[in-house]
Amino acid sequence: DAGVIQSPRHEVTEMGQEVTLRCKPISGHNSLFWYRQTMMRGLELLIYFNNNVPIDDSGMPEDRFSAKMPNASFSTLKIQPSEPRDSAVYFCASSAGHTTDTQYFGPGTRLTVL
């Protein structure tokens, strides 16, 4: 299996622009997680899907952030409009179950907002 795939790996954009991050989970996994990692705050869970349905989005920082999972093999995290404080590494992870199973992380997308 190719593991969790994220694209792009690096994104540089200007403040105010829309940014879309993409994730393909491991085939057969039914839970998907979006995380953000910064030096100041460490790793934070943004949103979590189970069977394509958002279960917990309490970590989404504000309305500028939105996430979708239209099918079991694809998810997006969108930031509109982007701000410099959104600069971080965004990780997607998937697991076979949402209770006990191990999470498998993608390589991350490094976002820089100028």
Place this chain on the structure above:
Amino acid sequence: KQEVTQIPAALSVPEGENLVLNCSFTDSAIYNLQWFRQDPGKGLTSLLLIQSSQREQTSGRLNASLDKSSGRSTLYIAASQPGDSATYLCAVRLNTGNQFYFGTGTSLTVIP
């Protein structure tokens, strides 16, 4: 809110040494605890997952223990190697909700 602390923040040891990384958490009502490894510029790799009913898990040179009552977990690495150099993070999941709480990690350097 669950607070997860990892001490030390950084550790440097000579190759071959056995070492212990520490993780402490404030809310003992956890569902499970997971140890991860993160290499520079890479995602996280799961090392060990301990359910709340378990006391320890072992994988090769790694052994993780869990003491829920004291809010502590340790990751023991035997006979360290330069390839073990990475940042190690622990994460806990509570019985309630789906939130995973990560520690800030311990950066390990194993000197050849």
